[in-house]
Every structure is written in C-alpha cells, then in structure tokens.
Amino acid sequence: MSALVSTPHPPARSQPHFNPDCRACPRLAEFLTEVRAAHPDYHAAPVPPFGDAQARLLIVGLAPGLHGANRTGRPFTGDYAGILLYASLFRHGLSSCAESVSADDALVLKDCRITNAVKCLPPANKPLPAEMRTCNGYLSAELAALPPGAVVLALGQIAHRAVLLGCGLKQSALRFAHGAEYALPGGQRLIDSYHCSRYNTQTRRLTEAMFDQVMARCKAWLTDPVSAAEGAERAASAEAVEPRRAE
Numbered sequence: 704m705s706a707l708v709s710t711p712h713p714p715a716r717s718q719p720h721f722n723p724d725c726r727a728c729p730r731l732a733e734f735l736t737e738v739r740a741a742h743p744d745y746h747a748a749p750v751p752p753f754g755d756a757q758a759r760l761l762i763v764g765l766a767p768g769l770h771g772a773n774r775t776g777r778p779f780t781g782d783y784a785g786i787l788l789y790a791s792l793f794r795h796g797l798s799s800c801a802e803s804v805s806a807d808d809a810l811v812l813k814d815c816r817i818t819n820a821v822k823c824l825p826p827a828n829k830p831l832p833a834e835m836r837t838c839n840g841y842l843s844a845e846l847a848a849l850p851p852g853a854v855v856l857a858l859g860q861i862a863h864r865a866v867l868l869g870c871g872l873k874q875s876a877l878r879f880a881h882g883a884e885y886a887l888p889g890g891q892r893l894i895d896s897y898h899c900s901r902y903n904t905q906t907r908r909l910t911e912a913m914f915d916q917v918m919a920r921c922k923a924w925l926t927d928p929v930s931a932a933e934g935a936e937r938a939a940s941a942e943a944v945e946p947r948r949a950e
C-alpha cells in the first residue's frame with residue numbers, strides 16, 4: 704500500500720530530539736512527581752529514545768509504562784510490552800540480545816532506534832491529544848533526521864497519528880491498519896503494526912507470527928528495497944480483494 708503525499712516535514716532539524724528536564728505537559732509533570740514519591744527508585748522522568756542515533760529503522764511506541772520504561776528509563780524495558788518487540792528485533796538481526804532487562808544491560812540495537820510518541824508516563828496509559836501534540840516536537844525532530852530509505856514502524860494507532868503529525872501530514876492522509884505500508888514525504892516508509900501490548904498479545908489480536916511478519920517487512924525495506932517494493936505491490940493487489948482490518 705502506498706500513498707502520494709506532498710506536504711514536507713516541518714522544519715524540525717534544529718529542534719532537540721529529547722530534553723530530560725522537560726515539564727511542558729503540566730498534568731504529566733505532576734503525575735511523575737506523584738510516581739517518584741511512591742517509587743523513589745523509579746526513573747519517573749521523560750524516557751529518552753534508545754538506540755543508534757544514525758539508525759535507519761525508527762520504532763515509535765505510545766508512551767512509557769508505569770513499571771516498564773518509566774521504571775527502568777529505557778523504552779519497552781522491564782515490563783511485558785517489550786518481550787515480543789525485543790525478541791523479534793533479535794530474530795531479525797536488529798539487536799544483540801533477545802531481552803531488554805535494564806537501561807545498563809549489554810543490549811545493543813543494530814541500525815535501529817526506539818522512541819515513544821509521548822516521552823512521559825501518562826495516567827492510565829492514556830496521553831491527552833494536547834500532550835501528544837506538545838511532545839511531538841521531539842518526534843518530529845527524530846523523523847526529520849531520518850535519511851531517505853529509512854523505515855518508521857508505528858506501534859498502534861496513536862503512534863501512527865503521532866508520525867503523521869510529526870511529518871506534517873493530515874490525520875486523514877494515511878489510515879492506520881496492521882501491516883499497512885506507506886511512502887512518507889521525506890522518502891521514508893511508514894509501516895504499521897498493532898501495539899505489542901500485553902492486552903493485544905494475550906487476546907491474540909497480535910501474535911508472534913504477525914509481529915515477525917511486520918518486522919520482516921521493515922528489514923526487507925532496509926536491505927532490499929526493490930524486492931520490498933515488489934512485495935508491497937503484491938500486497939496491494941491482495942488487499943483490493945480483502946481489505947486490512949483497522950485497529
């Protein structure tokens with residue numbers, strides 16, 4: 704699946720990718736103060752992106768989980784949400800280890816970087832639209848730094864929307880669907896997946912095989928874009944017969 708889009712990235716290259724002291728979202732800053740009081744040993748602050756700054760695969764999640772990234776200070780680390788993600792990255796040669804245990808373990812991502820649409824823990828795992836927009840400057844800067852040919856893997860509908868916003872695209876421009884693939888204005892690819900949350904994996908909305916298939920597509924676009932494009936054309940033909948399901 705592809706889409707013709709003409710709106711360029713916003714001029715975000717000069718913006719920082721991350722600010723560890725950011726408190727631009729009052730509700731989230733207040734919530735983190737409460738979480739720090741309850742869990743003094745937790746990171747409980749904005750969670751930085753993890754991985755190679757020059758990576759061609761950027762994985763975008765939703766936001767830190769209370770006892771996962773918010774505790775350890777590394778995206779998708781320390782709770783259930785990272786199990787499928789890191790195992791799949793390892794199977795596809797994109798990380799040195801199948802598990803991410805803590806921010807100071809030996810894990811190294813290869814040509815891959817993981818970030819979140821919202822860098823601070825939101826109450827009930829639900830950031831407000833205004834918070835997503837406020838934090839989008841950081842994501843926009845990360846997206847603008849990606850080279851042509853890079854791949855953006857959006858985990859879930861909110862991450863998909865954040866990527867569109869970060870690329871200066873209308874929310875209606877590209878529809879979220881598991882396995883959907885789109886061309887982005889800067890020459891990158893956007894690939895969608897259901898979020899690898901405990902809920903989605905335990906209900907089998909997202910299986911290991913489904914996630915591996917998406918990860919394989921990311922790898923294919925990085926290693927053999929000509930074949931990947933042919934695969935996308937075949938998928939588009941098949942979709943004309945049986946459309947994908949949205950989240």
Ligand code: SF4
Nearest residue numbers: 725727728822823838
């Ligand atoms: S969510 Fe983003 S913009 Fe909001 S306070 Fe945290 S780092 Fe800053």
